[in-house]
Amino acid sequence: MRHAWLALATACTLSVVARPALAQGNxxxxxxxxxxxxxxTTMVELHSNFTADGQKQFIDGVDPTNHAEHExxxxxxxxxxWSEVGFYIFTSEQSGTGIQWVGDxxxxxxxxxxxxxxxxxxxxxxxxxxxxxxxxxxxxxWEIRPIVDKTVGRWYFAVNPALERTWHGPDVNLGVGxxxxxxxxxxxxxxxxxxxxxxxxxxxxxxxxxLHNQQQQLFPAIDLNVSPKWEINFGVGIGPTAATDHWIVKxxxxxxxxxxxxxSQ
Amino acid sequence: xxxxxxxxQRTALPTRRNFLRYAALAGSALLLPSCARSQGNPTLDPSGxxxxxPDVHIDIAEVDxxxxxxxxxxxxxxxxxxxxxxxxxxxxxxxxxxxxxxxxRAEIVHWHGQWIPSDVxxxxxxxxxxxxxxxxxxxxxxxxxxxxxxYHTHTPAHRELKLGLYSGQFGVLLVEPRANxxxxxxxxxxxLHDWEPYFVSSDDGSEMVDYAVSSINGRTLGHGDPIxxxxxxxxxxxxxxxxxxxxxWLSLAxxxxxxVALDGxxxxxxxxxxxxxxxxxxxxxxxxxxxxPGIWILGETRARFRNAGMGVVLEYANRTxxxxxxxxxxLHWDYRIFGDSSPTAHxxxxxxxxxxxxxxxxHGALDRWMINGxxxxxxxxxxxxxxxRHRLVFENRSKDDHPVHLHRHAFELVSxxxxxxxxxxxxxVIVEAGSTVEADLVADNPGDTxxxxxxxxxxxxxxxxxxxxx
Numbered sequence: 001m002r003h004a005w006l007a008l009a010t011a012c013t014l015s016v017v018a019r020p021a022l023a024q025g026n027x028x029x030x031x032x033x034x035x036x037x038x039x040x041t042t043m044v045e046l047h048s049n050f051t052a053d054g055q056k057q058f059i060d061g062v063d064p065t066n067h068a069e070h071e072x073x074x075x076x077x078x079x080x081x082w083s084e085v086g087f088y089i090f091t092s093e094q095s096g097t098g099i100q101w102v103g104d105x106x107x108x109x110x111x112x113x114x115x116x117x118x119x120x121x122x123x124x125x126x127x128x129x130x131x132x133x134x135x136x137x138x139x140x141x142w143e144i145r146p147i148v149d150k151t152v153g154r155w156y157f158a159v160n161p162a163l164e165r166t167w168h169g170p171d172v173n174l175g176v177g178x179x180x181x182x183x184x185x186x187x188x189x190x191x192x193x194x195x196x197x198x199x200x201x202x203x204x205x206x207x208x209x210x211l212h213n214q215q216q217q218l219f220p221a222i223d224l225n226v227s228p229k230w231e232i233n234f235g236v237g238i239g240p241t242a243a244t245d246h247w248i249v250k251x252x253x254x255x256x257x258x259x260x261x262x263x264s265q
Numbered sequence: 266x267x268x269x270x271x272x273x274q275r276t277a278l279p280t281r282r283n284f285l286r287y288a289a290l291a292g293s294a295l296l297l298p299s300c301a302r303s304q305g306n307p308t309l310d311p312s313g314x315x316x317x318x319p320d321v322h323i324d325i326a327e328v329d330x331x332x333x334x335x336x337x338x339x340x341x342x343x344x345x346x347x348x349x350x351x352x353x354x355x356x357x358x359x360x361x362x363x364x365x366x367x368x369x370r371a372e373i374v375h376w377h378g379q380w381i382p383s384d385v386x387x388x389x390x391x392x393x394x395x396x397x398x399x400x401x402x403x404x405x406x407x408x409x410x411x412x413x414x415x416y417h418t419h420t421p422a423h424r425e426l427k428l429g430l431y432s433g434q435f436g437v438l439l440v441e442p443r444a445n446x447x448x449x450x451x452x453x454x455x456x457l458h459d460w461e462p463y464f465v466s467s468d469d470g471s472e473m474v475d476y477a478v479s480s481i482n483g484r485t486l487g488h489g490d491p492i493x494x495x496x497x498x499x500x501x502x503x504x505x506x507x508x509x510x511x512x513x514w515l516s517l518a519x520x521x522x523x524x525v526a527l528d529g530x531x532x533x534x535x536x537x538x539x540x541x542x543x544x545x546x547x548x549x550x551x552x553x554x555x556x557x558p559g560i561w562i563l564g565e566t567r568a569r570f571r572n573a574g575m576g577v578v579l580e581y582a583n584r585t586x587x588x589x590x591x592x593x594x595x596l597h598w599d600y601r602i603f604g605d606s607s608p609t610a611h612x613x614x615x616x617x618x619x620x621x622x623x624x625x626x627x628h629g630a631l632d633r634w635m636i637n638g639x640x641x642x643x644x645x646x647x648x649x650x651x652x653x654r655h656r657l658v659f660e661n662r663s664k665d666d667h668p669v670h671l672h673r674h675a676f677e678l679v680s681x682x683x684x685x686x687x688x689x690x691x692x693x694v695i696v697e698a699g700s701t702v703e704a705d706l707v708a709d710n711p712g713d714t715x716x717x718x719x720x721x722x723x724x725x726x727x728x729x730x731x732x733x734x735x
Contacts, residue, residue, distance in 0.1 A: 115461065151628050153626065153630045155627070225470050
């Protein structure tokens with residue numbers, strides 16, 4: 001397996017997050033790397049996100065996020081050396097509601113193969129799916145996410161300037177939203193990398209929200225590269241704006257399975 | 266006019282670290298248009314007798330090469346061909362070779378597997394002068410030992426993946442034996458190489474080199490001349506892995522390889538195998554009896570390398586059809602089946618531990634490699650005592666396999682993973698990750714001698730050391 005930041009490439013970020021800040025979901029919190037899963041391999045990940053201090057009120061019938069525990073299962077299958085497809089099962093557990101199925105997404109992704117020898121890693125992800133109105137008023141959403149990353153020595157950089165579109169829900173008329181994410185990290189050792197992840201939702205690209213209404217999150221995070229078969233990520237997020245959940249704890253545990261794939265020897 | 270090039274041992278130590286600085290001296294090539302060196306006489310007096318006329322010319326230049334009609338590359342090569350022309354010389358008969366470097370950088374040609382003096386071996390670490398940009402050199406040596414060897418560039422590449430062994434600078438050197446190791450009806454030369462390298466992250470988290478294209482004899486599978494055989498023939502295959510970093514696994518469906526020599530040296534037991542493992546810089550001489558008529562692919566058993574071009578079509582006479590590829594098989598190789606199972610009868614005079622380790626430099630960087638805790642050129646030479654038997658203990662504590670190579674000598678394998686063997690003489694041996702290989706070296710060829718991993722990215726990152734005769 002590649003190192004952990006690149007191995008994390010199978011996930012998505014705040015794709016379930018609708019543009020209105022009050023509908024923040026936080027089901028998957030991850031910056032994409034450009035790498036895709038190798039053909040013949042499957043990555044199974046569990047995203048566990050707990051909102052320690054979030055939205056406490058029902059708004060327009062949407063469940064509040066405060067103290068919500070969101071568990072997302074992500075299964076990504078490598079198709080060839082330049083594509084993969086991911087599938088998501090979103091769940092939420094909250095006092096009084098128990099474990100609830102939230103929705104599902106599918107996410108095909110293509111990349112520039114490494115053999116093209118581009119100076120940076122580049123891939124393009126599309127994600128579409130459904131989430132129940134109890135958890136997001138926008139029930140059908142779509143996202144396109146360009147991904148650029150680069151590893152230089154011990155440093156890693158990635159940017160994901162994602163664009164989102166609501167297919168069904170009150171935000172249909174808002175057009176395309178801009179939800180960038182970025183990350184940098186440093187390899188302290190071969191096994192431990194640490195850095196900062198940034199997630200935002202600026203609202204519609206034709207009508208950028210005021211700072212007060214933007215979602216802005218910063219996650220100091222670490223990655224543990226303990227094995228090629230495992231990926232482990234942990235972070236604590238701070239949301240400084242009123243529209244953002246203020247404290248979130250996130251963790252990702254992933255296991256890769258090789259289905260008869262031969263590694264070079 | 267012929268003038269000597271300065272002996273770098275007398276000027277600055279020509280390390281790989283200061284290679285660029287040394288290469289920058291190429292400007293002085295205008296003042297030193299050519300040089301001549303002979304065995305044991307690296308600094309010929311220009312007023313002395315003129316060197317012998319060369320038997321062989323090697324021109325180093327950029328070439329546009331067609332690996333296949335759809336895959337063309339531009340790379341440095343010898344005599345405008347890939348591989349360079351086959352050099353057939355006779356053991357014990359001196360040969361003079363003229364080399365012209367038409368590149369814009371200094372170059373050097375290493376005579377891999379030859380027991381020749383340091384100043385003509387083709388390694389600046391040993392004191393062989395580089396050939397400056399635009400300059401010529403002439404060297405002479407007496408080929409020995411006989412067998413399948415090769416010649417190739419010995420310059421570093423670091424992160425420039427068009428340099429060093431990533432380029433097309435390699436060719437086969439066949440030193441004719443006084444007697445053939447085994448009877449055969451025909452012979453074929455197969456030179457493996459990988460092209461269009463790029464950096465990827467390896468499974469263990471460090472950066473490594475991978476390739477987009479592979480070839481045999483400079484052509485991808487299906488685009489070179491097929492090997493024509495007749496039923497019943499015994500064909501001797503001379504196989505050289507000229508890849509900068511990749512070991513390769515070759516097979517030929519429904520045929521077996523009878524190994525007659527490894528690294529040019531005859532083996533005690535000519536065992537038959539279905540699958541060949543050949544590490545970077547290793548050579549295998551194997552006879553295949555053509556007893557399964559058909560159209561076959563002789564190539565990588567691993568589909569991803571074969572699909573990248575590592576293969577050649579083998580056609581029996583009067584047979585037609587689509588070539589059939591070898592099936593993927595468990596990758597297994599054991600040097601010991603070609604050796605005597607009894608331990609060597611000789612006790613070592615000196616034991617030389619050589620411990621291979623690496624230091625992580627970041628997920629976006631090549632590891633730093635060390636022998637006995639030191640990276641070249643920060644290591645001290647290891648002293649050899651002339652005439653003594655040195656037991657080299659290669660202990661690989663890293664997670665990579667390493668094809669380690671000793672210049673100007675051969676060593677005898679004594680044990681592999683703790684199991685005794687004897688009678689196998691090589692100059693390259695793959696020391697698998699986490700394993701130990703012992704080999705005996707009789708110090709009988711005085712002069713500085715380079716020892717290194719033959720993976721270009723490893724040797725560029727410090728995996729080498731110098732043996733020096735006390």
